[in-house]
Structure formats: C-alpha cells, structure tokens
Amino acid sequence: MWEKLRDDFYQNFIVDDRWKYITEGLQNTLKITFFAVLIGILLGFLVAIIRSTYENTGRLKILNAICSVYLTVIRGTPVVVQLMIMYFIIFSFHDPGQIFTAILAFGINSGAYVAEIFRSGISSIERGQFEAGRSLGFNYAQTMWFIIMPQAFKNVVPTLANEFIVLLKETSVAGYIGLQDLTKGGDIIKSRTYSAFFPLISVALIYLVMVMVFSYLVTLLERRLKKSEH
Amino acid sequence: MSINEMGNPLIQVQNLGKKFGDLEVLKDISVDIYKGDVVCVIGPSGSGKSTFLRCLNRLEEPTSGHILFEGTDIVDKNTNIDKHRQKMGMVFQQFNLFPHMTILKNLTLAPMKLQGKSSKEAEEQALKLLDKVGLKDRANSYPNQLSGGQKQRIAIVRALCMNPDVMLFDEPTSALDPEMVGEVLNVMRELAEEKMTMVVVTHEMGFAKEVATRVMFMDGGYFLEENEPVEFFEHPKNDRLKSFLSKVL
DSSP states (O other), X not given: OHHHHHHHHIIIIIGGGTHHHHHHHHHHHHHHHHHHHHHHXXXXXXXXXXXXXXXXXXXXXXXXXXXXXXXXXXXXXOHHHHHHIIIIIITSSSOOOHHHHXXXXXXXXXXXHHXXXXXXXXXXXXXXXHHHHHHHTOOHHHHIXXXXXXXXXXXXXXXXXXXHHHXXXXXXXXXXXXXXXXXXXXXXXXXXXXXXHHXXXXXXXXXXXHHHHHHHHHHHHHHHHHHTTO | OHHHHTTOOSEEEEEEEEEETTEEEEEEEEEEEOTTOEEEEEOOTTSSHHHHHHXXXXXXXXXXXXXXXXXXXXXXXXXXXXXXXXXXXXXXTTOOOOTTSOHHHHHHHHHHHHHXXXXXXXXXXXXXXXXXXXXXXXXXXXXXXXXXXXXXXXXHHHHHTTOOSEEEEESTTTTSOHHHHHHHHHHHHHHHHTTOXXXXXXXXXXXXXXXXXXXXXXXXXXXXXEEOHHHHHHSOOSHHHHHHHHHHO
C-alpha cells in the first residue's frame, strides 16, 4: 500500500518534471484571477455609478440602458459559454492569446456581479447621508465620492470577497479554450499517468489553501474597517 | 452684500408651490426672511412645514414659484445651487453625521474641499466652535460614540463651519430623548443671540415663544398666521391655529 502510494506520487509529480504542470497552471490561474478582479472592480464600479445615478437623478438614461443589457446578458449565460464565445467567435480572426482572452472574459463576467454588489451597497446608505452632503454644498459626484462610496464599500467587503473567491474557482473552466490553468494542469498529468488521485487532490488542496488565505485576509480587512466606527 | 444693508430680504419666497404627484403639499407660499430673523414654523404634522424648509435649499425641487436668496433666484435651473447651499447651513432631525469619519473630519471636510481652507485653518475653526458647544474633547471620537444631543450639537457646528448666512433647522429636537432637548435648544438660543438668521421647523413651543422673532403657523400647505411670538401665542386669530395651540400648549 505504502509502496503503491509512493510510486504513484513519483509517477505523477517527479517523472518528466510533471509537477511543473501544477506550478505553471497555478501561475496562470493566479494571473487570470488577479487581472480579472481588477477589470471586474473597474467595470463594476462604473456600472454601479451609472445605475445609481440613474436611479437617484434620472440622468444617464442611455448609459443605464446599455448597462442593463450588459447585466442581463452576462448574468443570464454561463461563464464558460461566454469564454468560448470570446475566444472562438469574437477573437476568431485575431488571437490575442488565451490568457488575455480569459482575463477579458472573466473580468467582464465578474464586472456584472460586482456592479450589483456595489449598487446594493450604495442604496443601503441612508438618504440622509446624501442630503447632508448636498446641503453642505457638495455636488453629486463629490457627495458620492467623499460620503457615500466609503460607507458603501465598507458594507460590501464581505460580499465582494465572496465574489472574488467564486471568480478564482470559476477560472477552472479556462481549459475549455485550451489554456493550461491549475485545473487543466492536473488534468494533463492524470491523462499521462492514468491515475487520478494525486493530481486531482493536489489541485483541490491548492484551491482550498488559496481560498482560506484570502478569506483570512478579508477578515483582517473587515476588522480594520470596523474599528473606525467604534 | 449691499442688498441686505439696504434692508432687502435675505430670502424672498414668491408663490412657492410643491406637488408630490397629485398631492399638493405647498400652495402659493410667499414670505420674506430678513437678516437676523429667527423664524419658527409650527403646525400639525403633514402640514408641509418640512417640505417648505427643504425647498429653501432645494433638497426638494419646488414645482412652481421663485426663491430669491441674496438676490439670486435659486429655483432657476441655471443657478449653481451647490454654491448657494454653502451659505445655507442645514440641520436635520436625524443628525446625519458621517459615521465613517471622526467628529473633526466631519467638521473640516466641507470647509477644506469647498472653501479651500488648509487643514490647520479648518481645524482651528472647528475646535473653536466645538469648544463653544462644550464638545472639544470629542473631536477625535466617531459619531456612534456620542449621545443624540451631542450628535445634534455637532451637526449644528458642522453647518456653522461653512460660515453660512442662514441656518435651516428641520425639527432638530424631534429625534432626541427628552433630557437632551435642552442642550440642543441652548446652542440654538446662543446662535439666535449672535444674530444668526434662522428658520426653524419645530414642535418646541417654549423655544418659539422665547427665541423667535417671528412665528408662522402652517396648515394644509398655507401659512395661515404669522406674528411676533407674544401676540402669536396669546392672541391667535386663526381658528385652526387656536385649536392647534389648545392641543399643544
């Protein structure tokens, strides 16, 4: 039994430097997640501002309509389908690279969810805060920036963190466009060695550890944000 | 401004009307408010007094009429309302302090961002005013650490830090525990003694009687009676005012 495990481990990770599938895959997974998160925040922030401004003031009607369509389409279709459409249809004539495509697809996808998170955060702030800002002479944008957004952000940190955890795990479908991410790396090893245990369990463990570390960091951040209120 | 020296009103409300859908809350209101006036607006709830006050700095958009503030029609869409709001301090029933900032930051934010004051300048002024309302030691606290009365005194100071020409009070003591009403009214009384122009929507008849230069009774979207306080409370003429006073006094 012990012998078999040791041999299995050797076959899956050591022979032909197969461990590199895991480490290189991990690098790609992290790269995609990191930049997709950035795009998601930026896009989500913009969309949330547009939607909230429309809700509060009735301005930006056309932009709001565009955002509505974006949210409906993105949230109404599976991310893996969006990824494939991006790679095989939108970029079918010009391949900007699989990583780039994945970052864009996951970023655009995440932006839709982040937008709704931000928007609910903004609308959770009492109207009185907005009025207090305006009554001092701040214009709409200044009131949003100095008074509403900081409070809204604090309220949505847990939900936002959850979205990024989901995003990290969702990138595991990147293999559909032939990209070697962490999951695909494990999958390749499995197809070479015909043994599933080590590659799949190690992939799972790596995701788990990343999520746990990230959750811990978020707890620290939440605690710091809370401190400023008491 | 020379307008005020000439004895022109600081705020001139002309035929102000406000509708929420089909509901007509303010009907053809005209009133002049002069520098140094302390105007108390009283009336039953739902009479439109808060709406009237909130129209004065356009937190509610009037549906008709004009409001001239220091000679400028602020109902005009081309008027930069933000500029004029800097000169009109407002105090809310629910205080509306910014919970994510310390008291000092609450007080210095607007003077620094809008009037271009340095942080030193803004803080000096804030601390001086805080001292006046007896809360200098709370400068570095957060709003949640304060009592309602303290919060409201801070809210008054926050408005004062912009050096406004008029202060609008929207039922400033209605959300307070009874034992804290006095401390807030005292601050307002001192302001009145310093000749600050004030418009106060309130249920505090004692305050109105004692501090106001003019008291106005609003019901059903109209001002039904206006007078100096002694005459107003002792010899009311309007029947609805009489019945209102008999219930609240």
